[in-house]
Amino acid sequence: MSTPVSDFHAIIPAGGIGSRLWPLSRADAPKFLHDLTGSGHTLLQDTWNRLEPLAGPDRIAVVTGRAHRAAVEKELPGIPDKNVILESEPRDSTAAIGLAAAILARREPDVIIGSFAADHVIRVPHLFDWAVKQAIAVAREGYICTIGIPPTEPSIGFGYIKKAAELIVDGAPEAATVERFVEKPDLDTAKEYFADRSYLWNAGMFISRADVLLGEIAESRPQLYAGLMDLAEAWDDRDARGPVVDRVWPTLEKIAIDYAVAEPAAARGRLAVIPGHFDWDDVGDFASLAKLNSHGRPNDLAILGENARILSDAASGIVVSQTNRVISLIGVKDIVVVDTPDALLVTTSENAQRVKGVVDALKLSGRGEVL
Amino acid sequence: MSTPVSDFHAIIPAGGIGSRLWPLSRADAPKFLHDLTGSGHTLLQDTWNRLEPLAGPDRIAVVTGRAHRAAVEKELPGIPDKNVILESEPRDSTAAIGLAAAILARREPDVIIGSFAADHVIRVPHLFDWAVKQAIAVAREGYICTIGIPPTEPSIGFGYIKKAAELIVDGAPEAATVERFVEKPDLDTAKEYFADRSYLWNAGMFISRADVLLGEIAESRPQLYAGLMDLAEAWDDRDARGPVVDRVWPTLEKIAIDYAVAEPAAARGRLAVIPGHFDWDDVGDFASLAKLNSHGRPNDLAILGENARILSDAASGIVVSQTNRVISLIGVKDIVVVDTPDALLVTTSENAQRVKGVVDALKLSGRGEVL
Structure with missing residues (x-):
């Protein structure tokens, strides 16, 4: 495919049971551990395989629950130990992605991170590659960049991203700023969005400098930010980590990254979007x-x-x-x-x-x- | 309930898999071996329990396949050995009921037999009892008597019996002769039958003197009759039975009793019917x-x-x-x-x-x- 981007580090939050896929998906065998496409690989492996050409095998972190550690390490034999970030218990996406960002930023202050769900299906990898590369270029300019999917139908199952003005960034010809994030709409609204070409599906992908993302969390959720910083500071120190996790983890606010980061960043004109022309599905049900x-x-x-x-x-x-x-x-x-x-x-x-x-x-x- | 009728002998043909109830009903666990009503008894046991007050426990024969012998004896611990009539292979209802009639007629020339499927559901037993007793009275007069169920809807799942003239028989106030037997109709025809009160559902029940039934078979199917006579003659002789079964069984014509007995008897005015006012269902699907x-x-x-x-x-x-x-x-x-x-x-x-x-x-x- 391509040479990895040297300052890019991927994050795969692998949480969520996928209750709408019960009894296929279970607490001990969540959606990302299943092959849902007949590819012969689990969704987690497919996600890893998509990201490896962009980040390299040593620069993909997986954030997952302790219960799934063994399964994740079995599925991803190439993952370095330090890149398996274990959650004591789920605290929603801001904590998961924010913690990974904070840990990676301590290891490498200028790192650009990209977060991609472990359980989505994406086809046509070179188009995914191209979208992420554009998003990295935009992130390098200090934006938080999402990848939005041009709708193929008026879906009520996804959130939407409304594009605003075109954004001139070298290496990202399709970049635009984001006016706002919209939650799953009703059918009439979805039909309006579908007719109006400026709405894209929110595929939950975020690419930004780690410090920019953390700055947004600091702004919107200072307490959560402080907790993540405490955790990150102790994380790579085996002796220190345990007590800090025990103390801090239970205090972490549960909030989705859409609310804690994307919406405030959009309001301040700091959120960008790249359209992803690949087939995408979150396999929601x-x-x-x-x-x-x-x-x-x-x-x-x-x-x-x-x-x-x-x-x-x-x-x-x-x-x-x-x-x-x-x-x-x-x-x-x-x-x-x-x-x-x-x-x-x-x-x-x-x-x-x-x-x-x-x-x-x-x-x-x-x-x-x-x- | 009542004292058994001394010259009455019941026959329960227990054949048929009930393919429309697959995968509940199977070759090795046919419909009659299931409890389909939540009664706590199999349909075969329920059938036995309905007939025991009418015939007595020593006067109920079960005609079934060799494969079901053990199951039948387990379900009906009170059945005398000689009343388990085993078929080498299924040859349809005329052979099954005719063989039982022939065996019973050799044991007791004036016996009145009544044949009742092993896998029907009947509720309100005293009304069943009353209908059978009327039918026995009619049979004693030399008729082949059926029990027909007054339709509760225009069913296309059952055959119909068209009543003709009232029949004056002591002890059978509801007796009538039968004009004809009709196969499962289409919906329009079923609606006509339902509106016309002279049609009853064919519940597959036949009560007659054994010799009268055999006479009808002799008339309509002389070869089959000869085969049944050969079998019956040897049946109760342990040494003789085997060779005769081996020779004769494969030659027995497969034909339903409706065609071989009921239709010709109806045409000659020798078929009667008693309405059964009990709830009845053949649990066809x-x-x-x-x-x-x-x-x-x-x-x-x-x-x-x-x-x-x-x-x-x-x-x-x-x-x-x-x-x-x-x-x-x-x-x-x-x-x-x-x-x-x-x-x-x-x-x-x-x-x-x-x-x-x-x-x-x-x-x-x-x-x-x-x-």
Whole structure:
């Protein structure tokens, strides 16, 4: 692909269970540890493989929960120990990305970081490469730069980024400033956004100088910033780290980076965006997973698992098969069947977003062992 | 209930897999070996329990395949050895019922037999009792008597019996002769039948003198009759039976008793019918099973299995759970989910009749081990 960018360091926050993909995705086998595209690799490996040409194998950090350490190290045998940043417990994205930024900034003050979710699907890697390189050029100018995806439909499943003026940066011909971040809209609003070409999907990618990102956190969330600084200072010192983590971690504010960093930066004209012309999906639910695996044939049933045991006349939908049972579907349309050894889900594409509610109900009903 | 009728002998043909109830019903666990009503008894036991007050425990014969001998004897510990009539291979209902009739007629020439399927569901036993007693009175007059069910809807899933003139028989105030037997009609025809009160559902029940039934077979199917006579003659002689079975069984014509006996008897005015005012269902498919287990609440999901592991907002339909997995249904209506250790079926009530097609497809695709 290309030579790594020498001052660039990638961060992969690998958190989140993916409740909308239950019972495929579980607390002990979250979304990023699954192969959801039939590529033969987990989403985490695919993410690593996309970033390696840009950052090099020694410059990709993964921020994950202690419970997933072994799985992450198994999936990514090339990752240096110091680049596995373990969270005591999840404190949302500002803490995860901010901590990695603070640790990396102490190791290398001028580093440019790029944060990319562990569980998104991206196709056409050279276009991803090109977008990140433009974003790095913009970040070098002191901006926090996102990558936004030109919408292909009026989705209500994603947040949106509204572009403002064109931004003149050498090496980033498509750069623009961002007017604002918008949360997942209703359908009418999504249709407006889709018609108005200045809205892009928020793919949760942030590229900036580490010190610029930390400066934004310092401005908007001074207490959280102080905690992250304390953690970073002790992090690379084996003796010091433990006590500081014990003291500071529980105090870290849980807040999404969109609110703590992107929105305030946009308001001050310090947020930029590069359009990403690659195929992107956050695989947010089974409807999305079905689409991703239907290979452009909308009337085909998508199958994750062994085809040979599935007898179906189903038009569209998805079957995820993790057992060796024969599965027979008759006369069902847009069906979602997820067959695992201890749990079975049957729903429809239309109801895919409601799967999270089942997870909540299972928690309440004391069935946590299948989550 | 009542004193058994001394010259009455019941026959329970226990054959048929119930392909439309796959994967609940299997070759090695056919419909009659399942508890489909939550009664705590299999359908075969329920059938036995209904007949015992009418015939007595020593006068109920079961005709079944060799493969089911052990299961039948386990389910019916009170059955005398000589009343388990084993088929070498299935040859349809005329051979099954005719053989039992021939064997019983040799043991007791004036016996009145009544044949009742092993896998139907009947509620309100005293009304069943009353109908059978009327039918026995009619049979004693030399008629072949059926019991027909007054339709509660224009079903296309059952055959129909058209009543003709009233029949004056002492002890059978509701007796009538039968004009004809009609196969499963289309919906328009079923609606006509439903509006015209002279049509009853054919519940596959036949009561007659054994010699009268055999006379009808002799008339309509002389070769089959000769075969049945040869078998019956040798049956109760341990040494003679084997060679005769080996020689004769493969030659027995496969024909339903409706064609070989009921239709010709009706044409000659020798078929009678008693209306059965009990609830009856042949549990022909999962739609029927759902209805049977919804306890009159049409918007309830019927559940066969352990409720506690099922999380559902499904309105109507049925879940059959034979594993200990958590089952979650979201936003699906009239759904049929049958969860067994080696096979899973997902369909809808509307498609319930099509389940048989899957069984055929599984046979063709070499997946016979799950049938």
